Amino acid sequence: MSEILNTAIIQPDLKWEDSDANRDLLxxxxNKLSDEVDLIILPEMFTTGFSMNAKILAEQTEGDTLNWMRxxxxxxNAAVTGSVIIGEDDNYYNRLYFVYPDGSYKLYDKRHTFTLAKEDQTYTAGKKRLIVEFKGWKIMPLVCYDLRFPVWARNTDDYDLLIYVANWxxxxxxxxxxxxxxxxxxxxxxxxxxxxxxEDGDGYVYNGHSAVYDCLGKPLTExxxxxxxxxxVSLEKDSLHETRKKLKFLQDRDKFSLEL
Structure with a gap:
């Protein structure tokens, strides 16, 4: 268990539909990160960009990119997370992997597929939330469009860290x-x-704005x-829990259940 979680966020200019180039770039x-880093966070579809060309680009569940993450x-000696295009059982998924230092992993399939880009016509939506236990921290990883849906992210599990990987x-x-x-x-x-x-191959321009916020909304990055x-960026669990204990806002949250 660690009271400090040292995170690394990587905001790249992805090469369109070029997995080898993106893995090399990232x-x-x-390789340059310090030895203190515990968790490395990459964007959504970090090997290809936000492509609907899943039939050509999809990897197997345990394909080249998962092996690269391992x-x-x-x-x-750190966890690595980010999402990849995966083909499985005649379906395609925008799948986030959370890979532990020992090579084991958890996965989360993006719940809210982006209808404006017709992602819903290519990718199958996930049905399960994921809470990862890592070094004594509870982490909930989500993907891009999920950010617009607060009920899906609601902290009913007392997680410590919420992560969104994106092509926004x-x-x-x-x-x-x-x-x-x-x-x-x-x-x-x-x-x-x-x-x-x-800029991606469909002409969409991205300008980053990757960020880290504490539990009161204070930015911890420029x-x-x-x-x-x-x-x-280093996160402090003691500070988080002391703030929760003092303010007690989560104790007043509404109780609800999700229908999928």
């Missing part, structure tokens, strides 16, 4: 900024959002950065 950045987790375009980045902060505040949780930069960057 691998070089991971190699990097072993190399840095510049034209709607104000919503990204506002909702990341809101999710931190309403859930009394650290909240990390990791986005990409650059906000609104649009260029490629890597940032290591």
């Amino acid at each position: 691998g070089k950045e991971i 190699e990097k987790a072993d190399l840095k 375009p510049r034209k709607r980045v104000d919503a990204w900024d506002a909702l990341l902060k809101a999710r931190a505040i309403e859930n009394m949780s650290y909240c990390i959002g990791v986005n990409r930069t650059g 906000l609104n950065r649009e260029e490629e960057f890597v940032k290591e």
